[in-house]
Amino acid sequence: MFEQKNDKPRPPRRPVFAANPTPARKVAEGAMLVATAVIFGLSAAYLPLLWVVAMFLWPIPLALLVRRFGPGFGLVGIGVTAVLLSLFMGPLGALSILINMGGVGFWYGYAARKNINPALVLVLGVVLAAVSIVVLTALSALVAGFELADFGAQIHDMVQFYVTTMQENGNLQPLLGDMTVEEYAAAMEEAALKMVPASLVMVAMFEAVLAYALNSYVFRRLGYPVAKLPPFNEWRLPWYTLWGLIIALGCALGYQQTELPIFELIGDNVLYIYQPLLLLAGLSIFYWLAYFWQMPWLVYTMLIMVLFAFNFVGPILVLLGFADSIFDIRSIMRGRQQRNY
Numbered sequence: 001m002f003e004q005k006n007d008k009p010r011p012p013r014r015p016v017f018a019a020n021p022t023p024a025r026k027v028a029e030g031a032m033l034v035a036t037a038v039i040f041g042l043s044a045a046y047l048p049l050l051w052v053v054a055m056f057l058w059p060i061p062l063a064l065l066v067r068r069f070g071p072g073f074g075l076v077g078i079g080v081t082a083v084l085l086s087l088f089m090g091p092l093g094a095l096s097i098l099i100n101m102g103g104v105g106f107w108y109g110y111a112a113r114k115n116i117n118p119a120l121v122l123v124l125g126v127v128l129a130a131v132s133i134v135v136l137t138a139l140s141a142l143v144a145g146f147e148l149a150d151f152g153a154q155i156h157d158m159v160q161f162y163v164t165t166m167q168e169n170g171n172l173q174p175l176l177g178d179m180t181v182e183e184y185a186a187a188m189e190e191a192a193l194k195m196v197p198a199s200l201v202m203v204a205m206f207e208a209v210l211a212y213a214l215n216s217y218v219f220r221r222l223g224y225p226v227a228k229l230p231p232f233n234e235w236r237l238p239w240y241t242l243w244g245l246i247i248a249l250g251c252a253l254g255y256q257q258t259e260l261p262i263f264e265l266i267g268d269n270v271l272y273i274y275q276p277l278l279l280l281a282g283l284s285i286f287y288w289l290a291y292f293w294q295m296p297w298l299v300y301t302m303l304i305m306v307l308f309a310f311n312f313v314g315p316i317l318v319l320l321g322f323a324d325s326i327f328d329i330r331s332i333m334r335g336r337q338q339r340n341y
Helices: 022-046 051-057 057-069 071-114 118-142 148-169 181-194 196-221 239-258 261-292 297-308 310-328 329-340
Strands: none
Touching: 022 051, 022 057, 022 071, 051 057, 051 071, 051 196, 051 329, 057 071, 057 196, 057 310, 071 196, 118 181, 118 196, 148 181, 181 261, 196 261, 239 261, 239 310, 261 297, 261 310, 261 329, 297 310
16 A cells, blocks of 8 residues: 555664673763763753753653663662752752653653553653653642742733734734623633643643654664654554543533532643644544545645644544544454455
């Protein structure tokens, strides 16, 4: 069904590091990797222009430490990294850096060492990143005194800037409907503030995906084999990942019965997180079906509709991704094709 290239496979890259290092070399390599992690961590904390890049890079040395010498040695390295970071930025600063992506880096290194299925590695990495950002936010609220009101003030400033800009450009009036400018701004602030938890989780998920890509690239460059993710046309959400939607449905029922805002807040945020995931799954199965039916022009048609009619095709793709996650449409279609032949 899909054309395969006949290019000869490249010979495996030789590992840069020694396969069986001596104890002295283990310590030397471990010290080098810990120092690299500390440098990236400090860059993420103090360099205003490089902190985004450094935040994604700093777990890589820790992941490589676990991949090279095992989880025990890796935990020791993470502990040393925490101590060194605390000397420069204080215990709370070091703890926040480690919580943010330390667990994800450890998991990626351990998974590479055990050759775990890459799809499972990425799913658990995303879950770990989401849990880490929740823990980090709670820690900030408890220890550093960071409150929801601080988010509210920032969101208020952003909404006011957006509304003012749109009003000056003459693009705001079609969006108002029957609302005044003040009512529209207040509604935007309320919606944005309600979705703060989901937005933080989605940022963490993006960090985990990008960190996985960077880790895989570095490991391959160093000569360590890393299993590749399946091609995009085979992407789908496993059925067990839909438990979050069951939680959202339970919260919706709970809100109808009790009208407690917490149920509405949890349900809306969970649905907000799942929408882009199901949309991506829907695009994947649509891409697969287009080539399964030997109608590749459908792919280009869908891309055009996504760009110019997203409000119409977006919900369809979400429902398609949801259906594929439950029923595994590819297996059904392949089974029918085999029976016909």
